[in-house]
Amino acid sequence: MTSQSILILKRNSSTSIKQLKRVPNVFNKIHSAGNVKPNYQPGLYHHPSPSISIETPSAFLPSNDPRKSLRTSTKNFANAPALSTPREQRLNLTPKEVSEIQKLRNEDPEIWTRNSLAKKxxxxxxxxxxVSSPNKSRSGEMTNRLNTIKESWGRQRYLARLDRQKRKTQWYRDE
Structure with a gap:
């Protein structure tokens, strides 16, 4: 079918029958979208069926079908620039580096956080x-900060977090 014949079909179709833009609803369409109860006005309505896809999905085409070869991409990605530069991280630390990490983390935990030590x-x-445990004063400070944040939570957020913790423990126990 060409686009011109589709236009002719649309032009010649019956326009005397009203078409529904959407299903009328007695409820608020935003707040109760899943609670659709049609509220049709008396009369005749034309509900056209959705048009079918012109193309057959390649999963349903036989392997020897010539249309399958038309859909394969012929782009060459070998010369395309990299989306992100691969960065190799070290996997092993020497005992000297481990002791330095522990020393730095205990001396000044404000500056030498996990991320800053990881970059260094x-x-x-x-x-x-x-490799290292956090400074006790720093961990206490972070716990206090977290508690002040939790105090500003409402009941609903508090219950949601408790529920999330419960689901997580059940997930770890494979329940």
Whole structure:
């Protein structure tokens, strides 16, 4: 079918029958979208069926179908620029570096956070957390900060966080 014949079909179709733009609803369409109860006015309505896809999905085409070869992309991605530069991280730390990490983290925890130490020694923050423990005063300060944030939570957020914790423990226990 050409586009001209489609236009002719549309022009010649019956326009005397009203078409519904959407299903009329007695409820607020924003707040109760799943609670649709049609509220049709008396009369005849034309509900045209949705048009079918012109193309057959390639999953349903046989392997020897010539249309399958038309859809394969012929673009060459070998010369395309990299989306992100791969960065290799070190996986091993020497005992000297481990002792330096522990010393720096205990001396000045405000400056030498996990992320800053990870950047300095070119490892992940997780590796830093495995190698050293946080400063006790720093961890207490962070706990106090978290508690002040939690105090500003409402009841709903508090219950949602409790529910999330419960689901997480059940997930770890494979329940």
């Amino acid at each position: 020694f070119d490892v992940s923050p997780f590796t830093i957390s495995l």
